Amino acid sequence: MPLRATKRGAARTPLSGDADVLICGASFGGLAVARELRGSGARVLVLDRYDVGERQTSACGIPTSWLDALDLRRSLRQTFDELVVHTPHADVRYPLPWSFSTFDYRTLCEDLYAQGDAEFETATVTGRAGETVVTDRGELRAPLIVDALGWRRVLGAGANVQPPEAFLSRGLEVHPGGTGDDLEIWIDRSYIRAGYGWSFPADGELRIGIGSFDPRDHVREPTVQLASDLDADAVRYQGNWIPHKLRPPVQDGVGFVGDSAGHCLPLTAEGIRPALYFGVALGRELRAIVEGRATRNAALARYAGFHAAHLWHFTWMLRVQNLIPRLPPRLLGAGLRSMRARGVLDWAFGHYLEICHPRIVAGETPTLTAPARAPAELSGLASGPRR
Numbered sequence: 001m002p003l004r005a006t007k008r009g010a011a012r013t014p015l016s017g018d019a020d021v022l023i024c025g026a027s028f029g030g031l032a033v034a035r036e037l038r039g040s041g042a043r044v045l046v047l048d049r050y051d052v053g054e055r056q057t058s059a060c061g062i063p064t065s066w067l068d069a070l071d072l073r074r075s076l077r078q079t080f081d082e083l084v085v086h087t088p089h090a091d092v093r094y095p096l097p098w099s100f101s102t103f104d105y106r107t108l109c110e111d112l113y114a115q116g117d118a119e120f121e122t123a124t125v126t127g128r129a130g131e132t133v134v135t136d137r138g139e140l141r142a143p144l145i146v147d148a149l150g151w152r153r154v155l156g157a158g159a160n161v162q163p164p165e166a167f168l169s170r171g172l173e174v175h176p177g178g179t180g181d182d183l184e185i186w187i188d189r190s191y192i193r194a195g196y197g198w199s200f201p202a203d204g205e206l207r208i209g210i211g212s213f214d215p216r217d218h219v220r221e222p223t224v225q226l227a228s229d230l231d232a233d234a235v236r237y238q239g240n241w242i243p244h245k246l247r248p249p250v251q252d253g254v255g256f257v258g259d260s261a262g263h264c265l266p267l268t269a270e271g272i273r274p275a276l277y278f279g280v281a282l283g284r285e286l287r288a289i290v291e292g293r294a295t296r297n298a299a300l301a302r303y304a305g306f307h308a309a310h311l312w313h314f315t316w317m318l319r320v321q322n323l324i325p326r327l328p329p330r331l332l333g334a335g336l337r338s339m340r341a342r343g344v345l346d347w348a349f350g351h352y353l354e355i356c357h358p359r360i361v362a363g364e365t366p367t368l369t370a371p372a373r374a375p376a377e378l379s380g381l382a383s384g385p386r387r
């Protein structure tokens with residue numbers, strides 16, 4: 001059992017008081033919000049049950065341009081210009097129009113935190129009553145509260161929907177030592193009925209895992225199997241539930257960001273850059289409030305509108321997520337092979353990056369529109385089944 005560095009015993013003193021902005025959750029979403037509030041003059045307090053960067057929450061793969069946009073290159077472990085997809089009937093190597101990188105979680109979180117001027121305390125958040133957040137160390141009050149606590153959405157109103165009924169996928173991975181040159185994906189029912197497997201090398205470590213779109217399907221056994229097939233040890237487990245449907249971004253005056261708002265992209269389960277992207281957007285709105293440029297209602301309504309502008313893209317990706325497990329494996333293999341054409345690849349990956357593009361960091365407000373024309377090879381996917 002790994003020993004967590006969370007403050008214990010005498011160091012776990014009671015906590016109370018007021019802040020201008022209380023950010024619950026110190027991972028991608030919460031730290032991006034805090035970064036945007038730097039120099040605003042507000043007292044910003046970030047809470048997490050673990051120290052910053054202490055507990056890795058993903059395979060830590062991201063488009064490299066996001067690391068550059070946020071000046072987080074120090075955390076970069078390994079960069080990939082290609083994606084390799086394995087199916088029972090085809091192995092396809094896609095040259096990517098933009099690169100993907102794995103990074104070190106602790107370094108990224110520490111550097112992102114250092115870009116803000118928020119205070120930090122370890123505390124487990126258990127609930128909220130109005131402007132009071134209840135933690136295991138005491139109660140804290142703030143007029144502006146952010147839930148960046150992940151899929152549990154601890155500060156949401158009412159009873160939270162729990163798996164397996166909730167719109168959640170599940171993911172589990174192991175982190176053996178080892179090296180590799182390829183970013184690899186497996187879409188293969190012999191591993192998982194609906195979902196995919198992955199191996200993300202990270203300079204001396206492999207992050208090998210299985211994600212299931214169906215929360216009822218277990219992922220431990222297939223994860224062990226994939227690791228074994230890759231001659232890797234199933235050690236150092238890391239897993240969690242992953243939302244695959246958007247949830248309300250504002251509720252009862254609280255802003256939700258990242259997994260707590262369902263910002264993880266369906267189909268790929270890429271949730272880091274959406275958490276950063278929506279974190280930047282929410283942080284800017286909170287900054288407008290504390291600087292007196294907007295009322296709380298107006299700013300949070302603008303954030304809700306920004307979130308809603310992405311609904312079409314998230315819905316489209318959820319349809320593809322639901323469709324792919326239903327395709328006969330031979331047809332899937334043929335479809336993946338047909339995507340090798342340069343024009344199709346650039347179109348598909350270009351639009352994919354556009355959904356949560358890092359240009360938001362430089363202050364550009366994305367103008368999201370539904371793609372006007374899909375290449376013929378992809379047009380059938382857009383009308384997949386709903387769930």
Ligand SMILES: Cc1cc2nc3c(=O)[nH]c(=O)nc-3n(C[C@H](O)[C@H](O)[C@H](O)COP(=O)(O)OP(=O)(O)OC[C@H]3O[C@@H](n4cnc5c(N)ncnc54)[C@H](O)[C@@H]3O)c2cc1C
Nearest residue numbers: 027028029049058059060061125150171258259270271272
């Ligand atoms: C196995 C696996 C692999 C993945 N790989 C990738 C990947 O390679 N790339 C990618 O883009 N996405 C990946 N994802 C998805 C990604 O991890 C999430 O979408 C992303 O972490 C969401 O960021 P977040 O900041 O919203 O929440 P989280 O990263 O989940 O952070 C939530 C924070 O809140 C804290 N917290 C939770 N509850 C409490 C509480 N009650 N009190 C105090 N603190 C609390 C946690 O300690 C944590 O720091 C993966 C997911 C899984 C499960």
